[in-house]
Amino acid sequence: MGVPGSPQPIPSGERVKARVLEAEDMSRALRRIAHEILEHNKGIADVILIGIHTRGVPLAERLGSEIEEIEGQRPKVGAIDVSFYRDDIGIRRPKEISPTELPFDVSGKTVVLVDDVLFTGRTIRAAIDALVDFGRPDTIQLAVLMDRGHREIPIRADYVGKNIPTSANEQVRVHLAEIDGSDEVVILEGQA
Amino acid sequence: MIKHLLSIDQLVPDQIDLIMRTADSLREVGTRTIKKVPALRGRTVCNLFFEPSTRTRISFELAAKRLSADVVTFTADAKTSVSKGESFRDTAQTLQAMGVDAIVIRHSSSGAPVLLSKWVDASVINAGDGLHEHxxxxxxxxxxxxxxxxxxxxxxxxxxxxxxxxxxxxxxxxxxxxxxxxxxxxxxxxxxxxxxxxxxxxxxxxxxxxxxxxxxxxxxxxxxxxxxxxxxxxxxxxxxxxxxxxxxxxxxxxxxxxxxxxxxxxxxxxxxxxxxxxxxxITNQVTNGISVRSALLYLMLGDTAVSDEDSEEDIDG
Structure with a gap:
């Protein structure tokens, strides 16, 4: 599966407030989440991982590989783009759309949605709406690398890499080797 | 994205590429069991056809419906206000008063879409004007x-x-x-x-x-x-x-x-x-027409009330 999306350079200088995850931290967090997914679902029969574009997609692929290493079997991994389901169409400039690839039936399955940052919850709301257009999963779970708080709708994650307190105007940037060339998570100061 | 599409002259290659890539995703939507996404729910697209057309009109209609927009069709045949002598401008003002978000126009006179775009707030898409453009x-x-x-x-x-x-x-x-x-x-x-x-x-x-x-x-x-x-x-x-x-x-x-x-x-x-x-x-052209017109509607209507905020910023949640 292709990994679209262009790298987002981290601005140098005063805008970086903190580096909250290094490459090793990230891979440990993902390995733990993989174990939690297995434990919670008692294996991977009927488990499907679906990454939310852009950075949820490589994360879902990585979780798939971690699970494969532990279980000897790779779960199905898909990708979903939520652009057409967002609640801010016409309010914000649309982001570039990436292909949705769900070459399997999700009905009756346990779907784990994967994203990089959980913030307002609106992307996840859109992802659930998009997903149910493809079928009726038995359960939908949510795995995120970072939970930064500030929810605007009642959504929570089942698996979290790291919780970080932030103020609403700060930005959490997740960088992944597949897209950005390296693995790290930084908090950027909000723009005045 | 541009507000009106009146001529190919308005588009630069990057915009054409973006339309193509967006059409790829909308083509995928067309292969689903539910061939519809809610992106333009609550928006209204008016097909305003002063010249006969089957494929373009139906193509735009399906394109709008793939995005959940509502579609109304106005054809200048025997049963409409045009046959009662209504001027083009009055027809435009009527549609303006009804509050449509986009008008897809076909007209036998070159330049009719340009005129229309000056009279209405809606986005105007040229679906063929005289000998000018399509x-x-x-x-x-x-x-x-x-x-x-x-x-x-x-x-x-x-x-x-x-x-x-x-x-x-x-x-x-x-x-x-x-x-x-x-x-x-x-x-x-x-x-x-x-x-x-x-x-x-x-x-x-x-x-x-x-x-x-x-x-x-x-x-x-x-x-x-x-x-x-x-x-x-x-x-x-x-x-x-x-x-x-x-x-x-x-x-x-x-x-x-x-x-x-x-x-x-x-x-x-x-x-x-x-x-x-x-x-x-030839039939692929027809099928692709729906995806491409959907992409245009999405990019044009989805980008109307744009804040200056950089969309690349952290809008993920």
Whole structure:
């Protein structure tokens, strides 16, 4: 599966407030989440991982590989783009759309949605709406690398890499080797 | 994205690429069991057709519905206010008062969409105006070529036949040139527009000579309904000199494509047994038209109330 999306350079200088995850931290967090997914679902029969574009997609692929290493079997991994389901169409400039690839039936399955940052919850709301257009999963779970708080709708994650307190105007940037060339998570100061 | 689409001139290659990539995603939506996404729920698209059209009107209708927009159709036939003498401007103001978000207009007068765009707040999309342009046809043609060849750089496209009456040809020449393709116009001198030499493309009357070099043979419909005088002797003679038949297909490159904007005059510009060949992608053009028009509606209407916030910022949640 292709990994679209262009790298987002981290601005140098005063805008970086903190580096909250290094490459090793990230891979440990993902390995733990993989174990939690297995434990919670008692294996991977009927488990499907679906990454939310852009950075949820490589994360879902990585979780798939971690699970494969532990279980000897790779779960199905898909990708979903939520652009057409967002609640801010016409309010914000649309982001570039990436292909949705769900070459399997999700009905009756346990779907784990994967994203990089959980913030307002609106992307996840859109992802659930998009997903149910493809079928009726038995359960939908949510795995995120970072939970930064500030929810605007009642959504929570089942698996979290790291919780970080932030103020609403700060930005959490997740960088992944597949897209950005390296693995790290930084908090950027909000723009005045 | 632009607010109105009146001419291909308004688009730069990057925007055309974005439309193509967005159309890829909307094509995927068209393959789902539920061929619909909620992106433009609550928006209204009005098809305003002053000239007969089947495929373009239905294509826009399906394109809007794929995005969950509401669609109303206004055709200037015997039952509408136009037949009661309503002026174009009054029709525009009526639609404005009804609060539609986009107007897709086809009109026999070149420039009608430009006028309309000055009178209404809605986005205006030109679905064919007189002998001027048909930009969405050119975009779906680009998309269909890209589907087979991947890119346009250096591709040789021959546009064959009734160029003078063809808004499709005008939009396609501009669009293809923008994307790096090399266009040759082929046909009888009586069907070439005045000052065609200023278009910056090759012009020839000899189809047999150019066919072996072409990656795409784009056949135009002979528009007898727009001809006030005889511009060629008979349909048979036209077919013999400029019609694409089996003998001529054999002269094409093996991967060369055959395209036609429809509706076809089988036996005139295209032989019936050629229209149904595998390399003739005429029905793909129709299918792709929905995805491309959906992409345009999404990009134009989804980008109206834009904040200056950089969308790349952290909007994920």
């Amino acid at each position: 930009p969405t046809q050119a975009l779906l043609d680009l998309y269909s070529i890209r589907e087979r060849f991947g890119s346009f750089e250096g591709l040789r496209v021959g546009i064959v036949g009734d160029v003078v009456h063809s808004r499709v040809a005008r939009s396609n020449v501009k669009a293809l040139a923008k994307m790096g393709a090399i266009v040759t116009l082929v046909g009888p001198p009586t069907l070439m527009p005045p000052a065609v030499e200023t278009w910056g493309v090759e012009v020839t009357t000899d189809l047999d000579e150019v066919l072996p070099k072409l990656d795409v043979a784009y056949l135009l419909r002979v528009q007898t309904e727009r001809m006030n005088e005889k511009l060629f002797p008979t349909a048979r003679e036209y077919a013999a000199l400029w019609g694409l038949d089996r003998r001529r297909v054999a002269m094409m490159k093996p991967e060369g494509l055959i395209m036609h904007p429809g509706p076809m005059n089988r036996g005139v510009e295209i032989a019936s047994n050629v229209a149904d060949l595998e390399r003739s992608i």
